[in-house]
Amino acid sequence: VKTHCRIYGCVEILDAKTKDKLCFLDKVEPNATIGEIKSMFHKSHPQWYPARQSIRLDPKGKSLKDEDVLQHLPVGTTATFYFRDLGAQISWVTVFLTEYTGPLVIYLMFYFRVPFIYAPKYDFTTSKHWVVHLACMCHSFHYVKRLLETLFVHRFSHGTMPLRNIFKNCTYYWGFAAWMAYYINHPLYTPPIYGEQQIRLALIIFLFCQIGNFSIHIALRNLRPPGSKTRKIPYPTKNPFTWIFLLVSCPNYTYEVLGSWLGFTVMTQCLPVAFFTLVGFIQMTVWAKGKHRSYLKEFRDYPPLRSPILPFIL
Amino acid sequence: MSAAAPGTSKAAHSDVAPKKKKGPGALATAYLVIYNVVMTAGWLVIAVGLVRAYLARGSYHGLYYSIEKPLKFFQTGAILEILHCAVGIVPSSVVLTGFQVMSRVFLTWAVTHSVREVQSEDSVLLFVTAWTVTEIIRYSFYTFSLLNHLPYLIKWARYTFFIVLYPMGVTGELLTIYAALPYVQKTGLYSVTLPNKYNFSFDYYTFLILIMISYIPLFPQLYFHMIRQRKKVLGHVEDYSKVE
Numbered sequence: 001v002k003t004h005c006r007i008y009g010c011v012e013i014l015d016a017k018t019k020d021k022l023c024f025l026d027k028v029e030p031n032a033t034i035g036e037i038k039s040m041f042h043k044s045h046p047q048w049y050p051a052r053q054s055i056r057l058d059p060k061g062k063s064l065k066d067e068d069v070l071q072h073l074p075v076g077t078t079a080t081f082y083f084r085d086l087g088a089q090i091s092w093v094t095v096f097l098t099e100y101t102g103p104l105v106i107y108l109m110f111y112f113r114v115p116f117i118y119a120p121k122y123d124f125t126t127s128k129h130w131v132v133h134l135a136c137m138c139h140s141f142h143y144v145k146r147l148l149e150t151l152f153v154h155r156f157s158h159g160t161m162p163l164r165n166i167f168k169n170c171t172y173y174w175g176f177a178a179w180m181a182y183y184i185n186h187p188l189y190t191p192p193i194y195g196e197q198q199i200r201l202a203l204i205i206f207l208f209c210q211i212g213n214f215s216i217h218i219a220l221r222n223l224r225p226p227g228s229k230t231r232k233i234p235y236p237t238k239n240p241f242t243w244i245f246l247l248v249s250c251p252n253y254t255y256e257v258l259g260s261w262l263g264f265t266v267m268t269q270c271l272p273v274a275f276f277t278l279v280g281f282i283q284m285t286v287w288a289k290g291k292h293r294s295y296l297k298e299f300r301d302y303p304p305l306r307s308p309i310l311p312f313i314l
Numbered sequence: 315m316s317a318a319a320p321g322t323s324k325a326a327h328s329d330v331a332p333k334k335k336k337g338p339g340a341l342a343t344a345y346l347v348i349y350n351v352v353m354t355a356g357w358l359v360i361a362v363g364l365v366r367a368y369l370a371r372g373s374y375h376g377l378y379y380s381i382e383k384p385l386k387f388f389q390t391g392a393i394l395e396i397l398h399c400a401v402g403i404v405p406s407s408v409v410l411t412g413f414q415v416m417s418r419v420f421l422t423w424a425v426t427h428s429v430r431e432v433q434s435e436d437s438v439l440l441f442v443t444a445w446t447v448t449e450i451i452r453y454s455f456y457t458f459s460l461l462n463h464l465p466y467l468i469k470w471a472r473y474t475f476f477i478v479l480y481p482m483g484v485t486g487e488l489l490t491i492y493a494a495l496p497y498v499q500k501t502g503l504y505s506v507t508l509p510n511k512y513n514f515s516f517d518y519y520t521f522l523i524l525i526m527i528s529y530i531p532l533f534p535q536l537y538f539h540m541i542r543q544r545k546k547v548l549g550h551v552e553d554y555s556k557v558e
Contacts, residue, residue, distance in 0.1 A: 188509040271514035 006077045009070065013041055016059040016082035028070060028079075035066035041083070051160040054084040067229070089160035096150040099169045103177035104143040110181035111136045122187045129191045131199050135184050135268050138206055142260060145210065153217050157229045176276045184268050192269040202267035209259020215241035216252040233299050246303075247311035249292040253284040254309055285309050342403040347460050349394065354453040356388035361446045364439075378426070378438045385442065388449075389422045418445070421487055425522075428503060429494040437493060441486030444479045451475060473544040480540070484533055491522050498522060 004010070009030050013023040023044050028037065038050035054063040057073065059082045070079060111132075115123045127133070183189065192198040219242045223232045236243045244251040261277040288309035295302050307314060360381045367380035378385075396412045398404040404411075426438055455472045458464040497503070504518040 183508075183513045183515070186508060186513070190509050190511050190513055193511060269511065269513060271512040 010078040011037055011040075011070070011081060012078055013055070013081050013083050014059075016054075016056070016084045019059070022083060030071035032070045033066060034064045034068045034070075037070070037081075038066070048083075048085060049089075051089040052086045054086050055081045056084070058082065086162065088163035090163045090166055091160050092156045092158060093150060095161060095166050095169060096154075097147060098166060099173045100143050100146045100150065102170055102174040104140060104147070106174055106177045107136065107139050107143075107181040110178070110185040113185065117182070118187055125187075127185060127187075127189060129189060131191050131267065132184060132189060134199065134203065135264070138203070138264060138267065139181075142210065142264075145214065149214070149217055153221050155221055155224045155226070155228075157231070176272075176279075180268075180270065180272045180276060183270050183272055190269070192267070198269070199267055202263045202265075204263075205259055206263030206267065209255040209263060212241040212244070212259060213252050213255035215239050216244075216255065219245075220252070231298065233295065233302060244311075245306075247306060249295055249306050249308050250284075250288040253288050257281045257284055257309075285314060288314075343460055346398070346403060347457060349398075350453045350457040350460065353388060353391065354450060354457060356384060356391070357446050357449040357453065360384050360388065360442075361450060364443065364446065374436060374439055376434050378433050378442065381442070382433075386422060386427070389418055389445070393419065420525075421490070424504070425491055425494050429497050431497050432490055432493045435490060435493050437486045437489030439486070441483045441490065444483030444486060447475060448479050448483070470548065473540070473548050476540050480533075480537055484529060488526055488529060491526055495519060495522060 004026060008026060009028045009032075011023075011025040011028045012021060013025075014020065015022055023041050025037065025040050028040070034055055035050065038053045038055060041053060041055075042048060042050055050066075056063050057075070057080075061082075064073070064081075073079065110117060111126075113122050113125055192202075219234060219237055219239070222237075223234055224230055234245055236245045242251070244254065248254050257277065257280060261273070261280060265273045265277050285308070292306070292308035363381040363384065364377055367377050368374065371377075392415045395404070396408060396415055399406045399408040399411045421441070426433060432438065451468065451471045455464070455468050458468055498505075499519045502518075504516070506514060506516045508515050
């Protein structure tokens with residue numbers, strides 16, 4: 001076997017926890033990728049499709065990437081890999097589509113005052129406040145934009161995430177959408193104190209940041225050729241909305257919080273919306289800090305002036 | 315719900331501590347010892363207060379009033395423990411500790427203090443007693459652990475008493491919240507109704523009912539977690555010496 005493996009390349013896959021020998025592959029090309037090895041492993045263990053396999057050199061080490069090539073790894077004539085089951089996986093696209101369609105539909109149900117939400121005498125009536133109609137348009141536009149971006153703009157580096165995330169994420173998005181929509185579309189809704197001025201200002205902020213957020217998504221997409229998973233430093237482009245890259249690593253989050261949701265809060269003057277904005281801000285700050293840290297780790301020449309999410313502050 | 319949570323999160327702390335002592339520095343350890351000694355003393359004061367009041371009155375009724383102030387002081391002081399986790403001098407989860415402490419603080423202030431009519435209920439005595447015994451054991455456990463001289467008796471007590479104290483405390487807590495419901499509904503305590511300029515509403519009565527319902531999934535999880543911890547910690551009696 002040893003001579004065979006020296007010529008043809010062999011791979012053995014052990015369970016990372018029990019160290020049991022799960023699979024032995026002979027005749028593995030030296031230029032085979034981890035992705036291809038995962039497919040071969042999948043054949044002998046059909047319940048573990050490639051997306052739920054974590055293959056590493058060390059039982060407690062980091063997962064190897066699908067693009068890694070066998071002969072470039074520090075292995076001997078027989079490569080020993082450790083396998084961990086990541087659990088049932090679901091694609092990012094599926095999760096995004098589900099978590100964004102919910103708020104869109106749910107909000108509309110409250111807007112049209114579908115029965116059993118408010119008192120029966122209000123069923124299928126509409127609010128007398130024009131800001132309520134405006135809010136519905138903004139909220140719906142926001143989620144339609146997100147759905148379209150998921151389908152046509154975003155380029156995901158990970159194909160999948162753990163299945164349980166979809167329940168967690170949908171509870172968050174759908175729950176908050178219902179909570180906000182209940183008050184904004186309530187028969188006893190109170191419009192903003194400063195009336196038209198307040199609403200107009202809020203709308204301008206909202207639209208400005210929707211465009212800004214979209215511009216960032218397009219800029220990020222253009223960094224990455226179709227089908228690739230490369231990572232590059234994003235820079236300002238000719239589009240003025242991207243100039244914020246000079247000061248911030250994740251301006252998409254900046255626009256989302258400072259603009260869209262803050263604007264929506266001011267427009268509706270609704271405390272639950274303020275809570276949603278705050279919680280979103282906290283979560284996005286965590287993500288932005290993580291992303292900022294990865295940028296710094298990966299790129300020596302990363303612009304030092306940039307902050308993760310808020311210029312100079314955070 | 316945290317009547318005998320002696321270590322739902324702290325269990326992790328106490329079990330990790332013997333194995334990997336990377337723990338707090340000397341100054342932090344000194345501070346923690348002082349903190350835990352003070353808390354032990356505080357709950358002893360409450361225990362003594364309860365016993366003395368019972369002997370003086372001759373009945374279980376209305377003992378809450380005799381220990382109301384120290385109870386509020388020391389239970390609220392436990393909020394520091396969240397800070398300890400956040401700063402890192404205690405290796406427990408901030409979220410878990412926060413949850414436990416805040417649920418105690420909630421019962422102390424938002425239920426018992428806020429709804430005067432329940433203060434004379436026997437259910438209050440039930441959970442106060444459970445909390446008192448639990449905390450005396452828990453804080454002395456930490457004190458001795460920090461000093462690296464944990465008598466087996468304390469360890470045993472911490473991982474055994476909860477079997478009775480936890481259900482006892484939960485029962486007291488639930489009965490107290492239940493007793494508070496009619497008064498909350500009648501007076502609209504802590505509730506906000508529409509219309510208002512913040513377009514927000516909150517019904518404290520419904521909220522309390524939801525809290526009671528949440529005990530159903532949470533209590534068994536925490537209880538059985540403690541039982542598993544008990545097997546792990548006390549199960550090695552044959553292997554290690556009785557006094558560490």
